[in-house]
Amino acid sequence: MSPSVPIAIERLRYRVGDLPILNGVDITVTSPGITAIIGANGAGKSVLLRLIDGLLVPTSGTIRIGASAGSRPGTAFVFQRPGMVRASVAANVSLALAPLGLDAGERRERVRAALDHVGLGDRAGAPATRLSGGEQQRLALARAWARKPDLLLLDEPTANLDPASAQAIEELVASMARAGTKVVLVSHNLGQVMRLAEDVVVLADGLAVEHGPARSLLSSPRSPQARAYLAGELPWTSFAAHS
Amino acid sequence: MFQTLQDTLSRIAALDPEVIAIAGLSLRVSLSAVGLATLVGVPLGGLVAVASFRGRRAVVGLLNAAMGLPPVVIGLVLYLLLSRSGPFGGLGLLFTPSAMIAAQTILVVPLIAALTRQIVADAEDHLGEQLRSLGLGRVRRAAILIFDTRFSLVTAILAAFGRAISEIGAVLVVGGNIDGYTRTMTTAISLETQKGDLPLALALGIVLIAIVVAVSAVASLLRSYAMRAYG
């Protein structure tokens, strides 16, 4: 496995028309393992992941991934709402491998292993769009796993899962991180963040307002925004209180 | 009126060989045209849906507008191209079934391409980002989205078939309505009506409707069979 990927984000701005969404985000991640991003609904977490993946182009600022500039490491993105093609479960994993240039045997083997990994091995021939929401999310993770990415971006990967599946997914993500994949996890599940993440970034008001080790940040946040979020205050009420 | 209807029904019941030959030619021409147009129009529509290039909006507008091209004008332009003094006159295609197939292909390519573009663009809305994130190139993305929307595309192709088999202007101009050679259902109906043979015209009309209904039924069957096979 390749070594973990450092991420350097500098003065990252993103706006849609006149609407600012990110206002100069600075994040430097050097640690391997799992980095969590937390923040209220609409804070810009999903937008940030899309920018990291290259699906969106920053208005200004830079995102550097990997030690060497230039060659972009393999990235896999599990979306908040995973998209499936109207084809079999196995075909949906297989198409994710198409750009990798594997031979047919290797490709089949990876598909099989990936589906076994998420407990969908016996559903390989089933139509993917007919799977339940949670099963589709597991399939999305299998698709990411099969690509053996250096960087894995997860947008609330267990939001629709039952407790047992969520735990299975957490174990899978943790094992990928141990094997050297750098994971960026967006989650509203603070227990999960505590269990999985080494460090946590708090996104609020278009900025990374706080970044620190998971344990200390979650137990004693320094920024008012992080405190409000962790206390369960709604952002608009806390906004009113501050102004 | 009653007499006409009775004559009509007896013509159909007798399976008039002339009627069968005409129906066969109509089917052959329109199915060939729709087949060719599908090979061109579906990939074209899919690519326009996923591509981003300068003037894309104009291309989409053009495609949508071209859905409404008048058949008789397409026939006329093709006539000029294929006529003896035209650039393709040497091919000797004018007044042949091949010319009719060409005319109907040109007629329905924009229809198939425009509907495919819309259907694929809708699929791209919820699947496009996923596919781009996988690092799939444009052609692969178009192919996957076409596959994803295959059940809806059948309906678009059926609409094209309906337009092809029921048009008269293009086949009349480039085919010439030659008895036993380029006479189709629509040109025959028009001719028999003018001659006053209303039973025959009506019989042909009923057969034409039956063909359209039958083709659509077969397509629906295939579609629902495929959907069930999918799951």
Ligand SMILES: Nc1ncnc2c1ncn2[C@@H]1O[C@H](COP(=O)(O)OP(=O)(O)OP(=O)(O)O)[C@@H](O)[C@H]1O
């Ligand atoms: N293309 C766009 N056009 C307009 N607004 C957008 C666009 N993309 C994102 N936004 C806005 O940017 C903000 C951040 O969106 P984002 O999806 O990143 O939120 P999030 O932090 O992931 O929230 P959640 O926890 O609900 O998933 C939202 O207010 C959203 O409406």
Ligand SMILES: [Mg+2]
């Ligand atoms: Mg989100």
